[in-house]
Amino acid sequence: MSQKVIRNITQVPQWVMNNGKKHTIGxxxxxxxxxxxxxxxxxxxxxxxxxxxxxxxxxxxxEANWNDRVxxxxxxxxxxxxxxxxxxxxAKGHPVVNExxxxxxxxxxxxxxxxxxxxxxxxDAERKLxxxxxxxxxxxxxxxxxxxxxxxxxxxxxxxxxxxxLVNWSAEPTGFEPDSTWTYADVYDYAQLIGLAPLPxxxxxxxxxxxKDGYGEKATGEVYDELRNELLTRxxxxxxxxxxxxxTESEFREYQAGRKATAAARNPxxxxxxxxxxxxxxAA
Numbered sequence: 001m002s003q004k005v006i007r008n009i010t011q012v013p014q015w016v017m018n019n020g021k022k023h024t025i026g027x028x029x030x031x032x033x034x035x036x037x038x039x040x041x042x043x044x045x046x047x048x049x050x051x052x053x054x055x056x057x058x059x060x061x062x063e064a065n066w067n068d069r070v071x072x073x074x075x076x077x078x079x080x081x082x083x084x085x086x087x088x089x090x091a092k093g094h095p096v097v098n099e100x101x102x103x104x105x106x107x108x109x110x111x112x113x114x115x116x117x118x119x120x121x122x123x124d125a126e127r128k129l130x131x132x133x134x135x136x137x138x139x140x141x142x143x144x145x146x147x148x149x150x151x152x153x154x155x156x157x158x159x160x161x162x163x164x165x166l167v168n169w170s171a172e173p174t175g176f177e178p179d180s181t182w183t184y185a186d187v188y189d190y191a192q193l194i195g196l197a198p199l200p201x202x203x204x205x206x207x208x209x210x211x212k213d214g215y216g217e218k219a220t221g222e223v224y225d226e227l228r229n230e231l232l233t234r235x236x237x238x239x240x241x242x243x244x245x246x247x248t249e250s251e252f253r254e255y256q257a258g259r260k261a262t263a264a265a266r267n268p269x270x271x272x273x274x275x276x277x278x279x280x281x282x283a284a
Contacts, residue, residue: 004032004033004035004038004051005030005031005032005051005109005137005138006025006030006031006032006033006038006041006042006049006050006051007025007028007029007030007031007049007050007051008025008026008027008028008029008030008048008049009028009048009049009050010027010028010048011027011028012027013025013026013027014041014045014048014049016037016040016041016044016045018036018037018040023037023040023041025041025049030109031107032077032107032138032139034229038051061134061142061143061144061145061148063132063144063145063148064143064144064145064148065145068145068146069143069144069145069146069149070143070144070146070149070169071141071142071143071144071169071170071171071172071173072136072141072142072144072149072152072153072167072168072169072170073136073140073141073142073167073168073169073170073240073241074107074108074110074136074137074138074139074140074166074167075104075165075166075167075168075237076103076104076105076106076107076108076110076138076166077104077105077106077107077108077138077139077233078104078105078234078237079105079230079233079234080234080237081102081104081105082102082105083101083102083105084099084100084101084102085099085100085101085102085164086098086099087099087100102164103163103164103166104164104166107138107139108138108166109135109136109137109138110135110136110137110166110167111133111134111135111136112133112134112135112151112152112155113131113132113133113134114131114132114133114134114148114151115128115130115131116128116130116131116132134148134152136167139233139236141170141173141240149169152167153167153169168241169242170240170241170242171239171240171241171242171244171246174246174248176246176247176248176249176252177239177246178190178232178235179232180228180229180232182228183224183228184203184206184224184225184227184228184231185203186256187228187231187232187235188200188202188203188231189252189255189256189259190235190247190252191231191234191235193247193251193252193255194235194238194239194244194245194246194247195238195244196231196234196235196238200227200230200231201227203224206220206223206224206227207220210223
């Protein structure tokens with residue numbers, strides 16, 4: 001989704017400036033940042049940061065195989081989650097409601113250390129087999145073996161109030177899902193079809209504002225890219241959640257065709273036949 005996980009490998013904060021904004025990574029901290037900010041960190045602070053592996057949106061764990069695997073997804077970093085959670089505790093038998101920060105708002109790298117047990121090497125001695133570290137990056141679906149997935153979910157099920165689980169069962173990838181190669185107009189249509197709310201400005205609204213503000217073609221394209229990436233981040237949480245129906249390509253194309261037909265009926269084209277649109281992002 002045009003974002004990467006980058007880690008500060010020093011014990012002091014590392015920062016870069018981009019378009020007047022300061023981006024800081026705390027000591028030893030791993031964060032999720034857009035590609036262009038990650039590139040800046042690598043160019044300017046290359047000795048102090050490390051781009052983490054495993055930021056791909058769909059990954060298969062080494063121990064998972066085709067016949068025995070299930071997907072989990074990282075639920076952190078959701079901008080549509082509330083910033084605060086209300087939890088109820090009891091003091092001297094009376095309920096007390098407090099607000100705490102919602103841990104699902106900020107993207108986090110999840111990891112679990114799984115002990116592999118031991119084998120007996122004699123009647124009175126055994127050898128420990130060590131452990132495996134299981135990881136799940138932000139905005140990522142990952143296929144684990146059924147045993148590992150069940151182990152993770154059992155551990156995540158033991159949570160205190162105000163500390164909700166950051167991992168859940170995921171729908172399998174469908175082969176037709178929006179990504180950074182799609183135009184903003186197509187991602188917007190997909191978001192509208194799947195039921196994402198609230199929706200950002202329509203492609204036409206973006207184009208109208210860009211023209212009003214005197215944006216050139218390059219600046220307008222950057223606005224479309226930024227809005228598309230924000231939309232992709234929000235869509236991830238609906239696409240990964242198996243409760244939501246994700247459209248097939250034929251359903252998506254049928255929806256787009258219906259919208260265009262409706263728009264054409266409401267607003268008969270004034271352009272001559274064969275004249276191209278001014279901006280391909282702008283839907284009819």
